[in-house]
Amino acid sequence: MLEQLTLGRYIPGHSWLHRLDPRAKLVLACYFIVIAFLTTNWLTYVLMFAFIGGVIFLTGLSFSYFVRGIGPLIWLIVFTAILQLLFTPGGHIYWHWGILMITSTGIQTSTAVFLRFLLIITMATVLTLTTAPLAIADGVEALLRPLRVIHFPVAQTALMLSVALRFVPTLLDEAQTIMNAQRARGVEFNNGGLIKRLRAIVPLLIPLFVGAIGRADDLATAMESRGYQGATNRTRYRVLKWHNADTIAVVVILVLNIVLVVLRHM
């Protein structure tokens, strides 16, 4: 159960996409998600799916990773699409019962919703599969840097993010240990109704929180003893480098955008 909670599901690799700068990947993934809404006719969908297919191929990862990435969300997508299908009026009415109806517009919008969702989630999966959580944190920090103008504590936020990521496996281990300890004392985590299961979480969460606060205290002492005085005058060990490949990726997505706009009007 706990293994599935691991952040990011990052699969290490050396593909071209793995090596792209995290800033480029974050911006391009967001850009792709925005232009996914420009799709109108079947040509634009073919183009977008061909593109994402190419991206999946470039990751060098097995297709099953992507199926697993989309899996948990497929019901949400289907549910949204069905709502669209049943509640959208307009066009030719094929069937109706009370306020429910299936219309030609409904079929069009629900298909569009389904396909766009699929594109968006696949792209998000590509990002998390090929980018280490730490690299994502670095990328987010770099992109937030302009906010320093309004005195947003970018460096502190970045350190908080990186410390939080670093403690995820530690706290998962601790949760596992506590669960085993409570099981040995007769707590059942996987049996009974909803209320009973929620009550079983309490003896897990309280020691976990107490432990986490103790760790935070220790960590603060250790950081202070190593000369951490907030973000003033710190230098950085880890820096991001923008390569030609990143520029190429930006150009590719701009071309995609232009072709998409052209196909829209065909």
Add this chain to the structure above:
Amino acid sequence: MTKIISVNDLSYQYPDADRPTLNHISFEVNAGEWVAIVGHNGSGKSTLVRALDGLIDFKSGTVTVAGTKLSPESVWLVREHIGMVFQNPDNQFVGATVADDVAFGLENAGIPRPEMQQRVQDALEAVDMWQFAEREPSRLSGGQKQRVALAGIIAMNPSIIVLDEATSMLDPHGRQTVLSVLQHLRRSNQAPTILSITHDLSEAAQAQRLLVMDNGQLISEGTPRTIFSDEQLLESTGLDLPFSTKLSQQLAKQGLIAPKQYLTDDELEDWLWQSHLTM
């Protein structure tokens, strides 16, 4: 001999405690010396070394480190002289990877990046962890994490290294690797002063001098050999001698005197079976 640490009449009481944790403590440490502080749980050892680094706010007494008197103004200067390794390997690992963690102190000091890269590599090589530079802490053993913590300190090149029960959560092998790094450091040109808190008397035996604490007071000090032979003191403070020392003492009573103090069971064992051959 220059005094690198001078503590004079230091007392401290935690806000919610009913008796002082540190009770009129005075002692000095020479530059380059290895001093171990021993005593049972709650005797005030950890509080004492935290006071040296300005991590607790004591009201009475003075602490002078490398010629600087500790005060709220000088605390960051004092911390530059002292590198501390704490007990729990997980709770002092700041960086997301080994290299990031070693760089943390250097980043705080504002060291330029090219120099930082060199110092991170040198420090990790000194503790034999360079091949793990990109590893995440969750994929390291306790001993490896403590060696990384030591590398983070070595990179800063402090004149004093304080170990606050740094080996107590490690298995025997992990403990041995950490101690051998320290011994290696001691042989270098700029041997740092080492102040180590430990429960493990076989570790304390490697120090040049022991300070024994009980109930917030320094009750005795001396070389490991003198302290270990004071059975009454050991009993009253609840310290348990290492097996090899106990055995040597028993053998000495029988008239079999070991030529030197053996710190590990293996060393003593080697000597024992070899000496039996020559007897």
